[in-house]
Amino acid sequence: MSYEKDPRVDDYIDKLPDWQREVCHRVRDIAHAADPEVVETIKRTVQPYFVLDGNVCALLAAKDHVNVFLYDGGIVPDPDGIVTAGHQNKTGRTIAYYEGEPINAPALTRYLQRIIANNRAGGWRKIKAAQGL
Template sequence: MTTTQDSKSPSELIDGRIKDLGDWRGEMLGRLRTLIHQADPDVVETWKWRGVPVWEDAGMICTGETYKAVVKLTFAKGAALPDPARLFNSSLEGNTRRAIDFQKGEEVDEEAFKALVRAAVALNKSKSRK
């Protein structure tokens, strides 16, 4: 039986994206995905906009896009999140979103990243209760 993209779960599609990249971008996306799951064991993976991995819990947490020179994680409500480690380094001009561009060989501040994910989930849950 042939599996079509439509019959695969979002998690399987994300697995496929990581594998298909086959380079540092796949490794980075996989590592960030693991950190998201560590920060929020209840996270739900979705696949939107013709191939963008999305992580959600009571609303969108972030998207994971891969480009030639960066892996970009865009936090849907990033402008409202505390970022004491100053991880956000992209999409800083908007009123809502903020992004982190990870480049080849870059170290990830895992604890600060997980704190950002947890803050995004807390913000989503605080908004969904109202």
């Protein structure tokens, strides 16, 4: 897959241990595959973010896992059970990937596509307000 890479995202990923680099590259590819208009950038000084009409997701490598922050306003369904934390969070959720754990690419792609669709519809805040949530 071909997409425009931000060299600052490469710098972030390149400093990680091998297995975390693999996770980050895979999630990066999935984010871009979810919609070809996704753009990557750096926010909060060092964190890779993937954006399209608003935040879609972000990466944060921790000591023993990689967090993928999902900016969904807590409204995107998770029928595949890929979300690992933040189920009651009002602004976003998290998927933590540990060394050797598989990434359910089809489920993550669908999840990110739903966030993107919500962003294009005005964002989760507008959607929640329209739903009276």
